[in-house]
Amino acid sequence: MSFTGEGVAAGVPDDQRRETQRDLRRDLGLALWQIRYEQRAYWRNRQRGIFTFIFPLMFLVIFGSIYSGQSIPLGHHRTMSYETFFVPGILAYGVITTTYVNMAIGTALLRDDGVLKRMQGTPLPRWVYVLARIGSTVVTVLIMTVLTVGFGVVAYGVQVRGTTLPAVAVFLLLGTAAFTTLGIGITRFIKNGEAAPVIANLTLLPLTFISGIYFHGNLSQGLLTIADIFPVRPLADGLQHAFNPITGGSGFVGSDLLRLAIWTVVGCWLMLLMLRKPEGDRR
């Protein structure tokens, strides 16, 4: 059997490409495999579940009882209930704890325990492992979103509108991307697992107070200017707009989107810095 020169020349890159594709498919399969185990491990840890799910729901109940019956004037003789304002704010808070806080604490603990080192010794590519942990976080965010919004709809009559649903989805997606990568990236500045909750919350809690998540309208312009630099406010503001009944059209706030996108880039950069160093040389 003989091949013409052309046939052989064309055949080699084709084979290579097929092999690369096969490897990529196997790696993506591995990522899905890993997501299953990440999720399983996640739900077996009760404390984490409480932070992720009980806190947002608890906030909803507390704020709901404090502001029960109050409404916010929107101009043109229209008002919206306080609940319609703070449900998307608490949703933003939930997204951030599920992604940023969980990732920062989780990664610091995995590093402390030596799990990251162990993973590095296996053939599982690092990017697959990171992708799987991010993927698992996305699953958790989805569940948290359904619970929080579901509670808002059932208990407070918050409306989810079809026209602004794409905006809600995009903000959730971009918020998850920004805060997940920031959470992984910040572990570079966290010495150990004990310091992780402190640093994660210290960087987050003040921002939630000045970003208009809990209170409407009584923040000074100075504080809002500071909040505008950081990614908490764009996520909260974007979601609040999408849930606001007088928002027309698709409900996208361009400036919020842009800021979240920039923070996603920053997060990715920090994450890559953190991931580049080999585990053994780090100590």
Added chain:
Amino acid sequence: MSISAISVTDLRKAYGETEAVRGVSFEVAQGDVFCLLGPNGAGKTSIVEILEGYRTRTAGAVSVLGHDPASAPRALRERVGIVLQECGVQHDLTVTELVDMYGRYYRRSRPTQEVIELVELTEKRDTRAKDLSGGQRRRLDLALALVGDPDLIFLDEPTTGFDPAARRHAWSTVQSLCDLGKTVFLTTHYMDEAQALADQVAIVNAGQIIASGRPHELGGRDARPAEIRFLLPPGVTLGELPEIPTQRCEQSDDHVLLVTAEPVLAANRLTGWALEHGHELEGLSIAQPSLEDIYLELTAATAVEPST
């Protein structure tokens, strides 16, 4: 002539100003158990972690199964199993789940239940990692290192903290790995462990290899004079002993130590004399210096000089 699984030439590792590894060279033959011995801070961990791909080297050439571990190629990690000291797992998962999960990372993994049986964790297979005892955790470590059916296994102080029975058990596991044709790279500070398991031993101190060879010939151990010990029979003095070729003779209370280059002749004379006079020689023993003696001698001779 055997093929090298690991080949190291003039390896150096510096942390800032301090040089932790100062020009180390050795070969590990395929199918051998190679044991790196040394006191804490001698540079053992630096050397092992460079071979495992966890640390970068400052200078020198390193080849592990034909690959440079510094670039940690996936093809290499497919064939290497690593048991690290105190290295955690995702502790909310069970033994079966963990072996399953890690096994999937390797292209040629061994069946989960088979691996769990091999390390004798079958009864604990549905237990979460965090609920295992220390010894069981170590066996899980071994299972996760073996699930990819590696050609080369790194064991970093695998029996630290084990009780004597568990250590013997771990040794037989290592021996069974050799029977399967695996190459084992072992670090330990237990002499008897090196003695029992290793085909080749290298003693490292202050970043350098100060002795290497087969355990029985290390430091010229096989050519060393033998030591004969016994208790002097009651009422007998050292002067009453027959003519025995010795290099050295020590006595403290009833304990006598004879150091001799001719142990057969010496023992013959001694026991002949004892029989003739109807004496018992309690505690009689003839031994070469132990690996531990050699080790202490060698590491003391090259005690770390404070680096200036």
